[in-house]
Amino acid sequence: MSRTAERTGSVQVRDVRRTFGRGRKQVEALGPVDLDVRAGEFVSIVGPSGCGKSTLLRAIGGLIRPTSGRIELDVVGDHPLAMIFQDYGIYPWKRVLDNVRFGLDIQGVPRREGDLRARDWLERLGLGDFAGSWPHELSGGMRQRVSIARAMTADPEILLMDEPFAALDAQLRALLQEELLQISQRDPRTVLFVTHSLAEAILLADRVVVMSARPGRILLDRQVPFGRPRTPDIRRSPEFAELEDELWQTLRAEVTEQLGTQREALGGASDGSR
Numbered sequence: 547m548s549r550t551a552e553r554t555g556s557v558q559v560r561d562v563r564r565t566f567g568r569g570r571k572q573v574e575a576l577g578p579v580d581l582d583v584r585a586g587e588f589v590s591i592v593g594p595s596g597c598g599k600s601t602l603l604r605a606i607g608g609l610i611r612p613t614s615g616r617i618e619l620d621v622v623g624d625h626p627l628a629m630i631f632q633d634y635g636i637y638p639w640k641r642v643l644d645n646v647r648f649g650l651d652i653q654g655v656p657r658r659e660g661d662l663r664a665r666d667w668l669e670r671l672g673l674g675d676f677a678g679s680w681p682h683e684l685s686g687g688m689r690q691r692v693s694i695a696r697a698m699t700a701d702p703e704i705l706l707m708d709e710p711f712a713a714l715d716a717q718l719r720a721l722l723q724e725e726l727l728q729i730s731q732r733d734p735r736t737v738l739f740v741t742h743s744l745a746e747a748i749l750l751a752d753r754v755v756v757m758s759a760r761p762g763r764i765l766l767d768r769q770v771p772f773g774r775p776r777t778p779d780i781r782r783s784p785e786f787a788e789l790e791d792e793l794w795q796t797l798r799a800e801v802t803e804q805l806g807t808q809r810e811a812l813g814g815a816s817d818g819s820r
């Protein structure tokens with residue numbers, strides 16, 4: 547059983563802002579954002595392109611510092627977080643098993659135990675026969691499974707997933723969504739999941755948060771009206787369609803506004819050049 551049985555892994559984001567650059571090149575990327583995620587809760591984050599979703603995730607993951615505000619994680623382990631990115635983040639020079647064991651190697655877990663845990667997750671993700679393969683020998687979907695296996699093997703209290711399925715074709719994406727749904731129900735833990743797909747967001751999460759155009763703030767925070775365990779069949783229910791529609795209405799307004807601003811900026815630039 548994972549550490550969430552001890553109810554750790556909650557996340558508190560308080561009045562967090564992040565800017566990049568200085569002077570005229572300064573970009574207000576994020577905030578102010580307030581967000582509470584309970585231990586064991588799965589929260590999906592959606593928002594227009596460039597609104598600061600990755601920035602928020604990277605700040606929670608400790609990869610960047612907020613410009614202001616604070617982030618608190620209620621965790622007990624020394625390595626409480628794992629991140630999964632769109633580009634898989636696996637090392638081409640390491641075989642599959644070594645990639646999956648990598649986080650454990652860093653934690654100083656003995657190799658034998660690391661191998662057992664890594665093989666266990668490779669089996670669960672249908673990659674048992676590929677432990678000795680090189681990443682280039684795998685398909686995109688298999689590589690993404692390797693990065694999921696690596697994150698899960700580390701048994702993090704908090705899992706941060708940044709558009710993990712964006713690079714996959716529609717069928718593979720649907721398959722991995724279903725696998726992730728099963729994994730997250732069998733082995734619950736705190737997950738923050740960034741996606742551009744509203745249906746994916748609802749299928750997987752307990753809550754969906756919609757962010758505004760940059761600098762991203764939280765516009766809508768909705769509980770998903772389906773308990774656990776659930777199956778992908780919920781996609782066919784009227785409640786699913788209703789929530790998807792509500793999220794889209796909010797998101798649509800933001801995307802439209804963003805497009806308008808971009809058009810104005812382009813129009814201004816071309817006027818100026820005439």
Ligand SMILES: Nc1ncnc2c1ncn2[C@@H]1O[C@H](COP(=O)(O)OP(=O)(O)OP(=O)(O)O)[C@@H](O)[C@H]1O
Binds near residue numbers: 566567574597600760
């Ligand atoms: N290291 C950086 N230096 C300068 N600007 C940055 C940096 N990282 C992000 N930004 C800017 O901050 C804004 C938010 O970026 P971020 O990647 O967080 O958005 P996002 O919502 O994840 O976008 P997408 O949905 O397209 O992946 C963007 O305008 C981006 O250009």
